[in-house]
Amino acid sequence: MSQSQTSSGPILTTDGIPLKVSLKKAERINKIRAFLLVLPLLAFIVISFLVPIGDMLARSIDDRQINTVFPKTFEVYKKWDRQGLPSEEVYKTMFFELKNSEGYSVGKASTRMNYSKSGWKSLLKKSKRKFKKIEEGPFKDKMIAIDKKWGDPEYWLALGQMVDPTTMGYYLNAVDLKYDSSKNIVQQKENRRIYNKTWIKTFKVSVLVTLFCLLLGYPISYLLATLPMKYSNLLMICVLLPFWTSLLVRTVAWMVMLQQKGVFNNLMVMAGLIADENRWQLMYNQTAVVIVMTQILLPFMVLPLYSVMKTISPTYMRAALNLGASPLHAFYKIYMPNSIPGVSAGCLLVFILAIGYYITPELVGGKDGQMVGNWIAYHLKTTLNWGLCAALGAILLAVMTALYWAYNKIVGIENIKLG
Amino acid sequence: MRKAIKAAFFGLISMAFVGSAIAEITFVSWGGAYTASQQKAYIDTWSKGSGVTVENYNGGLGEIKAQVEAGNVTWDVVDVLPDQAITGCDEGLFAKVDQSSFIDDMVVPPVSECVVPQIFWAYTAFYDKAAFPGKKPKNIKDFFDVKKFPGKRGIHTWANALIEMALVADGVKASKVYEVMSTPEGIDRAFAKLDTIKDHVVFWSAGSKPLELVSSGEVVMSLAYNGRIGAAILSEGKNFEYIWDATVLEQEYLVAIKGGNEAEALEFMAHASTAQALADQAKYIPYGPMRKSSIGIIKKGEPWFIKEGGNIDILPHMPTAPKVLKRAVIADPEWWADNGAEIHERFGAWKGS
Numbered sequence: 001m002s003q004s005q006t007s008s009g010p011i012l013t014t015d016g017i018p019l020k021v022s023l024k025k026a027e028r029i030n031k032i033r034a035f036l037l038v039l040p041l042l043a044f045i046v047i048s049f050l051v052p053i054g055d056m057l058a059r060s061i062d063d064r065q066i067n068t069v070f071p072k073t074f075e076v077y078k079k080w081d082r083q084g085l086p087s088e089e090v091y092k093t094m095f096f097e098l099k100n101s102e103g104y105s106v107g108k109a110s111t112r113m114n115y116s117k118s119g120w121k122s123l124l125k126k127s128k129r130k131f132k133k134i135e136e137g138p139f140k141d142k143m144i145a146i147d148k149k150w151g152d153p154e155y156w157l158a159l160g161q162m163v164d165p166t167t168m169g170y171y172l173n174a175v176d177l178k179y180d181s182s183k184n185i186v187q188q189k190e191n192r193r194i195y196n197k198t199w200i201k202t203f204k205v206s207v208l209v210t211l212f213c214l215l216l217g218y219p220i221s222y223l224l225a226t227l228p229m230k231y232s233n234l235l236m237i238c239v240l241l242p243f244w245t246s247l248l249v250r251t252v253a254w255m256v257m258l259q260q261k262g263v264f265n266n267l268m269v270m271a272g273l274i275a276d277e278n279r280w281q282l283m284y285n286q287t288a289v290v291i292v293m294t295q296i297l298l299p300f301m302v303l304p305l306y307s308v309m310k311t312i313s314p315t316y317m318r319a320a321l322n323l324g325a326s327p328l329h330a331f332y333k334i335y336m337p338n339s340i341p342g343v344s345a346g347c348l349l350v351f352i353l354a355i356g357y358y359i360t361p362e363l364v365g366g367k368d369g370q371m372v373g374n375w376i377a378y379h380l381k382t383t384l385n386w387g388l389c390a391a392l393g394a395i396l397l398a399v400m401t402a403l404y405w406a407y408n409k410i411v412g413i414e415n416i417k418l419g
Numbered sequence: 420m421r422k423a424i425k426a427a428f429f430g431l432i433s434m435a436f437v438g439s440a441i442a443e444i445t446f447v448s449w450g451g452a453y454t455a456s457q458q459k460a461y462i463d464t465w466s467k468g469s470g471v472t473v474e475n476y477n478g479g480l481g482e483i484k485a486q487v488e489a490g491n492v493t494w495d496v497v498d499v500l501p502d503q504a505i506t507g508c509d510e511g512l513f514a515k516v517d518q519s520s521f522i523d524d525m526v527v528p529p530v531s532e533c534v535v536p537q538i539f540w541a542y543t544a545f546y547d548k549a550a551f552p553g554k555k556p557k558n559i560k561d562f563f564d565v566k567k568f569p570g571k572r573g574i575h576t577w578a579n580a581l582i583e584m585a586l587v588a589d590g591v592k593a594s595k596v597y598e599v600m601s602t603p604e605g606i607d608r609a610f611a612k613l614d615t616i617k618d619h620v621v622f623w624s625a626g627s628k629p630l631e632l633v634s635s636g637e638v639v640m641s642l643a644y645n646g647r648i649g650a651a652i653l654s655e656g657k658n659f660e661y662i663w664d665a666t667v668l669e670q671e672y673l674v675a676i677k678g679g680n681e682a683e684a685l686e687f688m689a690h691a692s693t694a695q696a697l698a699d700q701a702k703y704i705p706y707g708p709m710r711k712s713s714i715g716i717i718k719k720g721e722p723w724f725i726k727e728g729g730n731i732d733i734l735p736h737m738p739t740a741p742k743v744l745k746r747a748v749i750a751d752p753e754w755w756a757d758n759g760a761e762i763h764e765r766f767g768a769w770k771g772s
Contacts, residue, residue, distance in 0.1 A: 103511065104509065104510055104511030106509075107506075107508075107509030107510045107511065108509075108510050108511075110509070111506065111509075111510065114757065114760065115760060118757050118758045118760065118761045119757050119758070120757075121506075121509075121756055121757050122753050122756065122757045125509065191610075191765050191768055191769075192761070192764045192765055192768060193768060194764055194767045194768040194771060197768075197771055198771065201771070259635070259637055260637055261635050261636050261637055284621055284622060362624070366621065366622050367620070367622055367770040367771065368770070368771055370767070370770070370771065375767070378763070378767075380479075380481045381477070381478070381479030381480070381481035381482070382478075382479045382480075382481070382577075382759075382763070383759065383760040383763070384480055384481065384484060384506070384510075385760065386484075
C-alpha cells in the first residue's frame with residue numbers, strides 16, 4: 001500500500017494518464033450516453049410540446065399579415081392626423097397596393113382587417129374587382145364612388161390598430177378591452193363584452209367542480225383504502241367503470257337523466273315532491289355543467305387520494321385513539337395532514353382538467369354554461385381568428401402556471417403525490 | 420422478436436400504401452340523413468364510388484385551414500356553407516373549379532369560383548301537432564309570442580337566421596331584412612325581439628337535437644333544418660308540422676381542398692353536381708336542388724321521395740316550393756362573411772347575460 005504512495009504528484013492510471021482526467025473522460029462518455037438515451041424523449045417533448053406552445057404564443061401577438069400586403073399604405077397612413085378622412089396620397093397608395101396585390105394575400109389580410117371593423121372583407125374584395133377598370137385619379141373620389149365605405153372615417157381609423165407588426169390586441173380582446181384608433185386601450189363596446197364574464201364563469205365552475213369532487217371523493221377514497229380487499233375491489237370497479245366509459249356516453253346519459261321530461265324529474269313528479277308544471281330546470285345551464293363535470297372528473301380525484309391514503313398506516317390512527325384523542329380529533333390531527341399530498345394532487349389535477357373543458361359545457365351548458373374552451377373552439381373553427389384563440393389559450397396557460405407557482409410556495413411541490 | 424416487429428412495421432407501411440391506393444378521395448360532410456342521401460345519390464353511383472371514404476364534421480374552416488397550413492391535407496372534398504365557401508376561396512384553401520357546365524342552370528349565381536352547386540336548405544320553425552290541440556301557431560310572430568303560445572322554444576346556438584327571423588317577427592318585410600340588418604339600429608331591434616323569448620329558450624347545436632326536444636315535449640316549438648323535419652315526417656311518420664314563415668334559405672356547396680387529391684376531387688364534384696345527381700338526392704331528403712333543371716326532373720318523376728309502401732310527393736316539403744319562397748328570406752352569405760364574427764360575439768354576450 002505504502003509503495004504506491006511513495007511518488008508524489010497526481011495519481012496515474014496504468015497507462016500513465018492522471019486518474020482525474022481518466023475519470024472525467026469516463027464520466028463524460030457516460031453523460032453523453034445518458035443524454036443520447038433521453039434524446040428521443042427530449043426531441044419528442046420539444047417537437048410535440050414546446051414548438052406548438054411557442055407557435056401559439058407567437059400567433060397571439062403576430063400582426064404581420066396585413067403589413068406585408070399594405071406596407072406603403074401604412075407608411076403614409078402614419079402621417080395622417082386621424083381627423084376627418086385621410087389625404088389623397090393615402091387613398092392612392094391603398095389603391096395601387098390593393099390593385100397590384102397577388103394571390104391570396106388580400107383575402108387573408110381582409111379576414112384580419114374584418115376583426116377590427118366588420119365590413120372590410122367585402123369592401124376589399126369588391127374594390128379589387130372594380131379597381132381593374134380604373135387607371136388614374138383622383139382616387140379618393142373614385143374609390144368612394146365604388147363603395148361609400150371608403151368615405152367612412154371609421155374604416156380608416158380601424159386600420160390604426162394594425163400599424164405595428166406585433167400587437168397586444170388579441171390579449172386585450174380576450175379581456176374585453178381594445179385599442180382605439182390612436183392605440184389607446186379602451187373598453188370593448190358593452191354588447192360585445194363576453195370574455196370577462198366567461199373567465200369568471202370558467203373559474204367558478206372549475207372551483208365548484210373541484211370542491212364537489214373533493215367532498216365526494218374523500219370518503220370514497222377513505223373507504224377504498226380501509227375496507228377489506230374483497231369489498232374495496234368491488235368499489236374500485238365502481239369507480240373505474242365509468243372512468244373507462246366514453247365521455248360522450250356519460251354526458252348523454254346525464255342529459256336523459258336530468259332534462260325536464262327526464263328520469264329525475266319524472267321520479268320527483270311521481271313521488272309528488274314537485275308539481276308537473278313546475279319541473280326543475282337541471283339541464284342546459286350551469287348547474288348541469290357542474291353536476292356532469294363533477295361526475296366525469298371524480299376518478300381524477302379518487303385515484304390520487306386513494307394511492308396516498310393506502311400508504312397511511314392504520315397504526316397511526318390507532319395510536320392516536322389509544323392516547324386518548326377523540327375519533328374526530330384523531331382524524332383532524334393525524335389522518336387529514338397525512339392525506340394532504342393526495343388532496344392537493346387531486347385538486348390540482350381536477351382543476352386543471354376542468355378549466356380547459358370543452359365538450360361537456362358544449363353539450364349540456366345551454367345558454368349560460370359556456371366556458372373559455374367553447375369560445376376557443378368557436379374562433380378556431382368558425383371565425384378563423386386564431387390570434388384570439390392563441391391569446392385565450394396563453395392566458396389559460398399563464399393562469400395554470402401561476403396556480404402551480406402559488407401551490408409550490410404554499411404547499412411545496414415535493415408534497416404532491418400521485419401514487 | 421425483433422424480426423416480428425420488423426415484419427409488423429413493414430406490414431403496416433405496405434398497408435398504408437395499399438390503403439391509399441383504394442381510398443381515392445375523402446369526402447367530408449355533416450352526417451346523419453343528409454350524408455346518407457349524398458351516399459345514395461352520387462357516391463354509390465360514381466364509377467369509383469368504392470374508393471370514397473366518408474367522414475363527418477361540424478362545419479367551420481378550422482380543420483381545413485390547419486390541414487392546408489400544415490401541408491398535410493387528408494380531406495379532398497368538403498360540403499360547406501356559403502360564407503365559408505367565400506372565405507376559404509379568398510384565403511386560398513380551396514381549388515378553383517370550372518363552372519361553365521352549370522353556371523347558367525343555377526337558381527342563384529354561385530358565391531365563389533371554388534364551388535359546385537348542391538342544395539338549398541332552410542332554418543324553419545316546426546311543432547308537434549299533439550302539442551297544440553286547439554289553436555296552432557301559423558307564422559314566425561307566433562314563434563316569438565310566448566303569451567299566445569306558452570312553452571319553451573328550441574333555437575340553435577349561433578346567430579345565423581335568428582337575426583333575420585326576429586326582424587320578420589318584429590314586422591320587417593322578408594325582402595327588406597338585410598337592408599335593416601346593415602344598420603346598427605336594425606341589429607339592436609333584432610336583439611330586442613330575441614329578448615322577448617330569452618327566458619323561454621332551449622339551445623341546440625346538433626341537427627338531430629331539435630327533433631328530440633320537440634318529440635320529448637322538452638320544447639313546444641323549435642327551429643330546425645327543414646330536411647331533418649321532413650325526414651322525420653316522411654320516413655318516421657312523425658306528427659310534425661312546419662311553420663313556413665320567415666324560413667331562412669341557406670345554400671350548400673361542395674369544394675375541393677387545395678393540396679389534396681385535386682384531380683380526383685374535381686372529377687367527383689362534377690359527377691356530384693349534375694342535374695340528375697341533385698334530383699336523385701331529393702329522393703332521400705327534402706332539400707331543394709340548386710339547379711333549375713333538377714326541379715324539372717323531380718316534377719316529372721313525382722311521387723319522387725322513396726318510401727316503403729309507396730312513394731310520396733316531395734315538392735311540398737322543399738324549402739324552394741313557391742308558397743314557401745314567397746315568405747322566405749334568402750340568406751346573404753356576403754353579409755355574414757362581413758359581420759358574422761361581430762354578431763356572434765354579441766349573440767354570445769346575449770346568451771350569457
